[in-house]
Amino acid sequence: MTRERIYLFDTTLRDGQQTPGIDFSVEDKIAIAAMLDEFGVDYVEGGYPGANPTDTEFFKRKRTAQASFVAFGMTKRAGVSASNDPGLNALLAAASDAICLVAKSWDYHVSVALGCTEDENLESIRASVEAVVASGREAMVDCEHFFDGYKANPAYATACARAALQAGARWVVLCDTNGGTQPSEVREIVSAMIAAGVPGARLGIHAHNDTGQAVANSLAAVEAGVRQIQGTLNGIGERCGNANLVTLIATLGLKETYSGCFETGIDAERLQELTELAHAFDELLNRSPDPQAPYVGASAFATKAGIHASALLKDPRTYEHVAPESVGNLRKVMVSDQGGKANFINALKRRGITVGKDDPRLDKLISIVKEREATGYAYEGADASFTLLANRILGTVPDFFHVESFRVMVERRFDANGNLKTVSEAVARVIVDGETMMSVAEGHGPVNALDLALRKDLGKYQSEIADLELADYKVRILNGGTEAVTRVLIESTDRTGARWWTVGVSDNIIDASFQALMDSIVYKLLKNRDQVGLVAAE
Amino acid sequence: MTRERIYLFDTTLRDGQQTPGIDFSVEDKIAIAAMLDEFGVDYVEGGYPGANPTDTEFFKRKRTAQASFVAFGMTKRAGVSASNDPGLNALLAAASDAICLVAKSWDYHVSVALGCTEDENLESIRASVEAVVASGREAMVDCEHFFDGYKANPAYATACARAALQAGARWVVLCDTNGGTQPSEVREIVSAMIAAGVPGARLGIHAHNDTGQAVANSLAAVEAGVRQIQGTLNGIGERCGNANLVTLIATLGLKETYSGCFETGIDAERLQELTELAHAFDELLNRSPDPQAPYVGASAFATKAGIHASALLKDPRTYEHVAPESVGNLRKVMVSDQGGKANFINALKRRGITVGKDDPRLDKLISIVKEREATGYAYEGADASFTLLANRILGTVPDFFHVESFRVMVERRFDANGNLKTVSEAVARVIVDGETMMSVAEGHGPVNALDLALRKDLGKYQSEIADLELADYKVRILNGGTEAVTRVLIESTDRTGARWWTVGVSDNIIDASFQALMDSIVYKLLKNRDQVGLVAAE
16 A cells, blocks of 8 residues: 655744744754654754854754755845845855745735735745755745635735746745634645645645644645645744644554555654653753643543543553554553553663562552652653662662751852852761761852862762762752742763763752752762662562 | 524533642632633533532532533433432432533443443433433433444444434534544534434534644534534643633634634623633633633734744734734734844833834843843743833833842751751841841742742832732753853732743852842832833933
């Protein structure tokens, strides 16, 4: 059976950048492009080179290995030749495999926003596409406001699409820029375009979520014949967001209505990493994943209802539209803790810790982890803290040292010269082999000061932790409001190049940081002794 | 022109109660039922009397004035007469105008979950509906798993619906219980039902959001002929949620495709309270509203892009699918480093600040904002800090008070009883009218302690800030690693219900928090004087 190919075009780095509160650095863009590339989307649109320093820098090199790397920009202005248009030249100078040009296709916008004639706009589209093709790149055109334009003047909107295709554009993307078009209208308009001879195999859809139907609009367009979908990770984007590519990937891959006749570049095996992809992206944005997100949310396969829960016991599939494992997610009714237990045994085995299925200490470890996760700990992001906890429960961890007390002080005042300054100072009282060491340090902030004080004098262990470095520090406020709980994640490294993550949770950020710092130091000491993962069951 | 009536059925209090993390008290239910009743939905489903003490208590009285008050429960068990079924009797004993019975319509579920014959199930539906009708109430039947059931055995699923209607049910509601059905399938199945003679005017749709298409499925069903929609406020519900009634109300009322041929019980005037309804519900749940929610989100009409923003100035409608006022929301052109001068002027105008295009102070403001955003400030998420800054640069802000110094201390040590405890204490030295106030406070962490100390004694302003509350606190570490810079965003509120965001940035988290706290207090004082936005150009 031959299935038609649907091309996935990710615009997280371009249209997603319009999300209020989201601003990607060049490093963020490099990391996200790599995630998308590895996952298998066909096109990664990186931004608008020439429009701002970040995007210009990002486009100095090609940033994908498999995926087509796409630069976004505008068609040339009317009255200027393509070769004399500075915007178009900046675009052509960028390192990219393809260029996506945005063009007006609503007659009203051509006159109001561009202030040129309809024919001049068609000529701009044609000449710009030709310039892209001449540069050896794949050309595509985003027809802005296509659906509103089509409703106002179908002949002109269609003419814009045709002009792009005739000039050599691989794709013409129909954009619902304002996001207000309904699925039935998308279906109707796309069908009419195709009936009029525009090839669906060269059409794409770009939908926004202003009526909560960006996914439905994208699928309606596919059913009507388009073969490229533009969207973003977790549906970020201007206003209410773009079409959620994560949801679309799962639906196209798992729903027989689509998977029976279409295929994407993402196979069933890769699909099992979808939840991880969605969560890794939120992690990068430092925001909590939406628990109710389709397919990948923590609640997507959670059942609370008594009646449903008991039916789930009889046959999970009767209350699940797809198997949670198919997208790398988990069912959340504790059918029996056997399932949970097997997971734990595997997780421990991966860390070199073998433990018997019936060892009562395993039950103790599971219940402690569950209890802590309920209060905000996130062990999946803090491997070293998990390993340390497992070592403590299943075996022993030496009492290398003991922090008897610490004190952190932040003071803001005017100094003798009348300059405002803020000073952070920490004092730690550490006992090693019965001997008390008091250390004091200043830092950039209270956590930095505490970190420096704790590691200033560990007696006989001091030389061992000389190469320990704090590489990253993340804070997340859980719950929010006055009941806020703070979770701190710390990434550490040493001269061997090893990296490890530790976690701390408290209603006090200093306390949470202290826990994570302590775990990091102890983990380093265990690691130096090759004692990580050595607490096998007897 | 006669438009057909679409009936809105709210199940926030019943199916919405299945949302992980949401548990309504009787008082919550009373408050929510009143909100829905006043807003104008047709049916308010209150819960499942007899299933738990809350719902039984809630159904001791009718809780709506205009809307039909609906009790939910199961059809009688097979082998028992309706009058001898304790569940059905509890349901009939509850104070309600209507009863919604859930019934199996998937042959597989009848045998697996109910363990009875297909005919026994039909008989249960019939007898239960008759008992409801005999009690003088409106009867309706939720056909659970209807679409999956129809795919497996269309004749039996249809027979269940017919049995309910023949027994006198006003409505048969087609439920996509697992949430995996696609809009095209909903359309097809509903059309087939109606073609087979089932009257669309007596059919309803109950959709879930497991593929992100609950709204689209509801609208597809309406287009195919159903006339009742079940949904919840803000789309809460089990797993990924139910159809979002807020979104549906706006789309049905504002999109010509629907408003041209259908009407609901909610008129255009009431629709202008939609944003307020959505936010009031989140308030009751004690959660921050989703800024990207269709129609009602804070970002739903926000524009960040420079090109779009300048077009918006020319004609707002060209970049808005509906007018924000039609749903009681606001246009928001955000300040961000992507914006040009026109954006700034417009952003200031929105805040009541008029400034001339050539006023040199405007250039100063723009350069300060850009400079600060480059160091990590995010004014688009901190409206109050932006307003304050604009007031300071373009006009004047009174020196209400001056914080001469502060000191924050966090200490962790063993107390006299050998228990480990962490204490956070802050001291602030504030000068008001030449008089120095020293305040000290303990808090859950250093930021909480500082907040309490700063607001403990502001002299003559103290009574004015008594109702100021910190509603949310967010921290983001920018850059990461040792060069880390911390950005703090604080959401404040007061008894007027106003909410405002302030920002602080520093390599010291306490310093960053201090800046945001100070902005919040000063903004509150300006706001009390109606001086926000009063610094017009001369």
